């Protein structure tokens with residue numbers, strides 16, 4: 001047998017595993033890692049740890065092929081102020097551990113913060129801030145059908161004990177991602193390219 005039952009074994013040339021690294025967010029293919037086979041159990045299980053060829057950090061794949069850490073939903077947005085970027089990263093990370101309600105609460109905070117920075121009054125409710133961003137055209141017409149749903153989901157998250165499901169949380173992450181891009185990333189890119197021209 002090429003492995004020892006119930007012991008981690010270093011594999012230098014494993015069957016290549018392609019995955020999105022939860023640390024550096026690159027899509028990678030790794031062949032280096034550790035494997036543990038539990039063949040004594042009633043249903044044998046196999047566990048893997050692969051090392052990312054980009055950032056060299058390890059990712060654990062459980063016997064059901066679950067990835068830990070899982071890749072974050074959405075993507076990093078550039079030119080976002082540090083505190084807002086850290087909050088958005090926290091919301092994305094919350095989704096990967098199933099903390100959907102927490103992710104939505106953080107996104108609410110980000111949206112309120114962005115609206116205040118763009119001139120909205122402080123200490124208003126969430127709907128006021130979504131309406132404000134909409135009126136000031138920070139929300140694209142294409143995403144308008146989402147807005148009512150977001151108002152509903154995000155409002156319920158604060159005033160009632162309501163568990164947010166994965167679909168709603170992912171929708172709000174995508175919406176926040178788009179908003180941060182429109183408010184920070186695209187204007188910075190335009191400024192950069194016009195200063196080069």
Ligand SMILES: [Zn+2]
Pocket residue numbers: 021022023024025026052053054055056057
């Ligand atoms: Zn990586």
